[in-house]
Amino acid sequence: MASPAWKGLSTVPLSCPLSAALWQALLTRCEATSESVEHIVRNALADYLQVEHATLFQVSTAGALVEGLYHGEVLIGELREHGDFGLGTFDGLDGEMVVLDGVFYQVRGDGTVHEAGDAVRTPYAMITRFPTGEGVALGDCADLAGLQAQLDPLRDSQNVFYAVRIDGEFRSVVTRSVRPTPEGVPLVAAAAQQREFHRNDVRGTLIGFWSPGYLQTILVPGYHLHFLSEDRRSGGHLLACAGGGLRAQVHRVADFRVSLPESATFLHADLTRNPAEDLERAEKPTRKESGS
Ligand SMILES: [Zn+2]
Known part of the structure; x- marks a missing residue:
């Protein structure tokens, strides 16, 4: 029997008569x-x-990460069941996680990119199922702020989540990747040791989320983007970028689920401090970029 025409398509046009x-x-x-x-x-x-609708599944909280809780709680194999698109970090803060088209990549502190196996654990991750689409063409982006300003009109609320994917050729990309850090060392101190990586004229994808500010104790508010080059040789947490002819896909996600660790360290950690200031310091460049 011949395969139906829709087989292999991720979306199917539907037409049917409706009553008035x-x-x-x-x-x-x-x-x-x-x-x-x-x-x-x-x-x-x-x-x-x-x-099931697309759900944003998160492991632990950004507040826990800020306080130095880096012990991997959830297996990649488990995380895989919750989506094919996302970001995070690995057990012991061993690099940045980038999940694209169902493949889990680990960008280590030395900048090398590896595929992460199902037995690897994560202390913090955000993941969802990303629908395939064409996306919209963006105008020239002189810098990250310029890119975000073009993404803003693609969101229709300040109060739900958006999964964001941007593809194309970047004039420049600056990323960083965290290195293995002992449990208990605050994220700000760990981030001060991070290495930055610069690439020019590189094709690749930005993967991430826009999250509402009222959830700032459990996640990074606003845009949080990771990068992965098409040649899969570079990536990490995005600090700066510029490019023209990029295409963006922005999808609203209103189902949010957090899996809180039940380890003794998490159960007894003091997570009452607002992590916003530390997150701001840890997630931004450690020094000023020259130019864009
Ligand atoms: Zn990040």
């Missing part, structure tokens, strides 16, 4: 919530057929 009353109800909902017809139909079908 149903169509009117759909339009009323669109107007009330500003959601697209596609969005409502997809969600309604997923509910009816009990297919």
Whole structure:
């Protein structure tokens, strides 16, 4: 038997007759919530057929990481069940995690990129299922702030999550990667030891999330992006970038699930301090970049 025409496609166009009353109800909902017809139909079908919506799954909290809780709690093999797209770090702060198209990459402190096996553990990660799409063309981005300013209009709220993917040729990319750090050494101190990597004229992908500010004790608020080059030879936590002709895909995610560790260290850690200031210092460049 020949394969059906939709086999292998990630999205399938659907057309079917609707009653006037149903169509009117759909339009009323669109107007009330500003959601697209596609969005409502997809969600309604997923509910009816009990297919899971995209969920953002997070391991531990940024606050715990800031306090030096680097012990790997969740296996990559387990994390894989929650999505094919995301970021994080590895057991003992052994490099940056970049998850793209279902492959888990580990960008080590020396800048080398390896595939991470299922038996490796993570102390902190954010992961979701990313729908395949074309994306929208961005204008020239002189720097990271310019890129973020072009991403902002692609978000329709300040209060939910967005998974962000940007593909193309970058004029310049600056990344960093953390090195293995003993448990208990604060993230700010660990980040001060980080190495930065510069690449020019490199094709690759930015992978990450925009997260609402009201959740700043458990995650990095605003944009948090990691980079992976197309040749899979460089990557890491993004500090700066510039480029023209990039394409962006931004998807809203409103289901958020956090898996909190049950280790003795986590259970007894003092996580009452607001980590925002330390995160700001740890996630930004350690010195000023010359130019862009
Ligand atoms: Zn990062």
